[in-house]
Amino acid sequence: METPNISSSSFLWYFIRFLVLVCLILCSLETCFTLEESDVKSHLGLEYSHTVQVKSLLPATTCSPSTQGHDKKASVLKVVHKHGPCSHFNQSHKENAPTHTQILEQDQARVNSIHSRRNPKKAIDRRGQRQRDSTTVPALSGSTVGAADYIVTVGLGTPKKQLSLTFDTGSDLTWTQCRPCIRPCYKQVDPIFDPSVSSSYANVSCNSVVCSQLKSGTGYAPACATSTCVYTTTYGDGSISVGFFAKETITLTSTDVFDGFLFGCGKVNQGLFRGSAGLLGLGRDSISFVEQTAAKYGRFFSYCLPSTSSSTGFLSFGREKRGRASKGVKFTRLATLPQKEYSSLYGINLVGITVGGRKLPISTSVFKTSGTIIDSGTVITRLPPQAYSALRAAFQQGMKSYPRAPAISILDTCYDFSSYETVTIPKIAISFKGGLTLDLDGTGIIYPVTASQACLAFAANKNDSDIAVFGNVQQLKFEVVYDVDKGKLGFASGGCL
Numbered sequence: 001m002e003t004p005n006i007s008s009s010s011f012l013w014y015f016i017r018f019l020v021l022v023c024l025i026l027c028s029l030e031t032c033f034t035l036e037e038s039d040v041k042s043h044l045g046l047e048y049s050h051t052v053q054v055k056s057l058l059p060a061t062t063c064s065p066s067t068q069g070h071d072k073k074a075s076v077l078k079v080v081h082k083h084g085p086c087s088h089f090n091q092s093h094k095e096n097a098p099t100h101t102q103i104l105e106q107d108q109a110r111v112n113s114i115h116s117r118r119n120p121k122k123a124i125d126r127r128g129q130r131q132r133d134s135t136t137v138p139a140l141s142g143s144t145v146g147a148a149d150y151i152v153t154v155g156l157g158t159p160k161k162q163l164s165l166t167f168d169t170g171s172d173l174t175w176t177q178c179r180p181c182i183r184p185c186y187k188q189v190d191p192i193f194d195p196s197v198s199s200s201y202a203n204v205s206c207n208s209v210v211c212s213q214l215k216s217g218t219g220y221a222p223a224c225a226t227s228t229c230v231y232t233t234t235y236g237d238g239s240i241s242v243g244f245f246a247k248e249t250i251t252l253t254s255t256d257v258f259d260g261f262l263f264g265c266g267k268v269n270q271g272l273f274r275g276s277a278g279l280l281g282l283g284r285d286s287i288s289f290v291e292q293t294a295a296k297y298g299r300f301f302s303y304c305l306p307s308t309s310s311s312t313g314f315l316s317f318g319r320e321k322r323g324r325a326s327k328g329v330k331f332t333r334l335a336t337l338p339q340k341e342y343s344s345l346y347g348i349n350l351v352g353i354t355v356g357g358r359k360l361p362i363s364t365s366v367f368k369t370s371g372t373i374i375d376s377g378t379v380i381t382r383l384p385p386q387a388y389s390a391l392r393a394a395f396q397q398g399m400k401s402y403p404r405a406p407a408i409s410i411l412d413t414c415y416d417f418s419s420y421e422t423v424t425i426p427k428i429a430i431s432f433k434g435g436l437t438l439d440l441d442g443t444g445i446i447y448p449v450t451a452s453q454a455c456l457a458f459a460a461n462k463n464d465s466d467i468a469v470f471g472n473v474q475q476l477k478f479e480v481v482y483d484v485d486k487g488k489l490g491f492a493s494g495g496c497l
């Protein structure tokens with residue numbers, strides 16, 4: 001009785017082992033098939049790295065305008081880098097072009113001032129005491145214009161005068177220098193705006209409702225001069241503009257003309273504006289350009305920042321006027337930032353970073369604690385220190401074969417590419433809540449000071465609790481779509497060159 005039992009159970013046992021073996025073979029065959037293509041790629045390192053020509057990272061000297069984003073659209077403005085060959089600034093103001101060290105230092109001043117909106121303790125008076133009103137006057141320290149180098153040209157007044165303005169999603173008030181300046185106007189390329197020769201100019205009076213809106217839009221309560229409303233804005237680097245709050249006709253294109261647009265007619269203007277005639281404020285406050293044109297454009301705009309100063313991008317307004325790349329746009333939700341000091345900035349939820357195909361081990365609570373904004377005027381993306389050190393370690397690992405170069409300002413991971421024609425750099429991808437992942441190309445990863453000093457284009461915040469900033473080097477060439485009405489921010493690759 002026992003023997004047959006044993007043999008039948010051992011038969012069963014063999015049969016099970018046979019089944020398992022067949023399964024294993026089938027499974028491995030299947031994996032073989034599905035993995036084949038990516039295996040080949042990963043053997044070659046293709047999906048985890050970019051091979052870029054060193055020359056392509058360096059700025060060109062001739063202007064090659066991009067045609068993308070310009071087809072059959074009315075309210076599209078050309079975006080140029082202020083100091084590149086596509087800008088008319090380049091002939092007359094070449095000597096004013098900042099050095100890389102200056103750009104990076106100003107960028108840090110801008111980020112410091114964004115952070116100081118929450119920690120206004122930095123506003124300390126000469127006796128070392130906290131100014132009494134410093135907690136209620138933080139806001140506009142948030143924008144340092146020096147680093148925000150992308151400009152568009154708009155028309156102001158009747159007849160309209162062309163003005164080249166720096167556009168800035170990190171501030172709200174639009175302003176330009178106005179003749180006659182009380183202190184000497186700084187040098188700008190366009191003729192200075194003269195309200196006395198415009199038939200559509202009107203002052204805003206001190207007791208009007210719109211005058212009181214300055215407080216939230218600039219961080220400074222309005223002043224009053226012979227019943228005319230006076231605005232003040234200051235920027236993180238000490239730059240300042242003070243003048244009359246006024247109404248004027250602003251013209252983007254022949255079909256897009258806005259009467260009674262509220263702007264700052266700047267009488268005292270000092271700082272690092274470097275030739276641009278002022279600012280176009282694209283923040284979320286009620287005095288921003290986006291809000292004032294909401295009836296026409298529905299709080300919808302997009303831009304593409306050109307990757308080199310020798311090509312052009314675009315800034316377009318309105319849902320119908322989107323760029324060519326807009327079919328491929330992928331969205332994440334705009335986040336409501338918990339800190340009310342940041343309510344006029346564009347919050348997003350950064351959730352992870354991938355380097356060379358490997359997701360960095362950064363706890364999601366790191367990004368939750370800091371919060372993140374996207375800013376057109378910040379150059380280098382700032383990460384919480386914990387996230388930056390993980391990114392730097394993984395990047396350095398992937399760049400082991402290249403000689404290091406000295407750090408410059410806030411950029412601490414630099415390489416000497418001068419003896420290479422092409423270099424292979426690990427891919428970096430940034431993930432946002434809702435499944436949006438941005439695969440950065442070489443221009444979003446490397447900040448090329450020179451061929452012999454090419455740096456990882458990210459930097460660390462001082463404190464994990466400081467807000468992270470998604471900067472404009474990482475936005476280059478994407479069409480960045482702000483659908484404020486629907487609470488969405490989108491990216492499409494290939495927006496411009």
Ligand SMILES: *[C@@H]1O[C@H](CO)[C@@H](O)[C@H](O)[C@H]1NC(C)=O
Nearest residue numbers: 201202203225226227228244
């Ligand atoms: C605007 O107000 C200022 C200061 O009160 C005044 O000097 C200027 O003439 C006014 N301009 C117009 C057009 O009313």
Ligand SMILES: *[C@@H]1O[C@H](CO)[C@@H](O)[C@H](O)[C@H]1NC(C)=O
Nearest residue numbers: 118119385462463464465466
């Ligand atoms: C970081 O910021 C938090 C909150 O503002 C503060 O308590 C902490 O001391 C800061 N840490 C450092 C290292 O400065």
Ligand SMILES: CC(=O)N[C@H]1CO[C@H](CO)[C@@H](O)[C@@H]1O
Nearest residue numbers: 062063085086087088090091
């Ligand atoms: C727009 C424009 O005039 N760009 C010029 C800037 O300067 C370079 C050379 O320095 C010229 O080639 C561009 O035409």
